Amino acid sequence: MRRAPVNKIIAFSNVDGPGNRTSIFFQGCPFNCLFCHNPETIHMCVSCGACVALCPAGALSVGENGAVKWDDQRCVSCDACIRACPHDASPRIRWMTVDDVMREVRRSAPYIDGVTTSGGECTQQYAFLIELFAEVRKLGKTCLVDSNGSFDFEADPRLLEVCDGVMLDVKAVEPAWHEQLVGHSRDIVLKNLDFLLRVGKLQEVRSLIFPGRDHDNEATVRYVAGKIGDACDYKIIRYRPFGVRETCQRLLGEDTTDEAYAEGYARLAREIGAKKAFVV
Numbered sequence: 001m002r003r004a005p006v007n008k009i010i011a012f013s014n015v016d017g018p019g020n021r022t023s024i025f026f027q028g029c030p031f032n033c034l035f036c037h038n039p040e041t042i043h044m045c046v047s048c049g050a051c052v053a054l055c056p057a058g059a060l061s062v063g064e065n066g067a068v069k070w071d072d073q074r075c076v077s078c079d080a081c082i083r084a085c086p087h088d089a090s091p092r093i094r095w096m097t098v099d100d101v102m103r104e105v106r107r108s109a110p111y112i113d114g115v116t117t118s119g120g121e122c123t124q125q126y127a128f129l130i131e132l133f134a135e136v137r138k139l140g141k142t143c144l145v146d147s148n149g150s151f152d153f154e155a156d157p158r159l160l161e162v163c164d165g166v167m168l169d170v171k172a173v174e175p176a177w178h179e180q181l182v183g184h185s186r187d188i189v190l191k192n193l194d195f196l197l198r199v200g201k202l203q204e205v206r207s208l209i210f211p212g213r214d215h216d217n218e219a220t221v222r223y224v225a226g227k228i229g230d231a232c233d234y235k236i237i238r239y240r241p242f243g244v245r246e247t248c249q250r251l252l253g254e255d256t257t258d259e260a261y262a263e264g265y266a267r268l269a270r271e272i273g274a275k276k277a278f279v280v
């Protein structure tokens, strides 16, 4: 039976799409964003063992096959393992089947509007998502994908057939700036922006605004706003250095994007036609 690495499940969330939703975070991401606030979700644990002795609760051990094991009953969620991991990974992963996940979704079902899958990058588990969403839909709930845009939605449209919409990151559009921020080309992201718009599956778009990057910020906002118009929400996200890796703070600085500065870009987006642009 198919299993996927689940980093965590939040039974009730009101920040992962419209209404009250169960959010499922999968482990693993093909991007490596400088400003990632959850870098422990980027890579899979390689069982190097560096975190095992640091666990104050005895929740980590090395199995006979050399793999690091996590005991969720003992874990006190102190995050010492995550802080110590040199691989941007976490030992606190559950390899779950669709039935396992649905057991948790059913518990919250009476109180939620739907399910949102996130990460990491949840589309890395797209075959799992297709099976999961089919089950969620049987409960009459909506299914949203929170994506960094690295998955080619057009090349394999089966996921969109069972999904109500995609919350898409378009972090930047200037090619060099995108590569520096994310470690990958922007091309697939922009292709997805066009395709999801065309098929009416764009739930929202999010872009990052950085202090002092006037040219790059404006290029991103002009591009996205010119594309989406009032088709969906456009979230202008302020860069916040709290919780990011040291390399990020060295390269991007320690200043949070000023609210008034970000609001200027939201205003610009609305003037261009993205009527549902706002700062978060």
Ligand code: SF4
Binding pocket: 054, 055, 056, 057, 058, 059, 060, 070, 074, 075, 076, 077, 078, 079, 080, 081, 082, 092
């Ligand atoms: S978060 Fe859990 S597994 Fe990790 S060090 Fe703390 S108690 Fe141990």
Ligand code: SF4
Binding pocket: 044, 045, 046, 047, 048, 049, 050, 051, 052, 068, 081, 084, 085, 086, 087, 088, 089, 090, 091
């Ligand atoms: S979580 Fe990180 S530090 Fe711990 S065993 Fe895995 S790779 Fe090593």
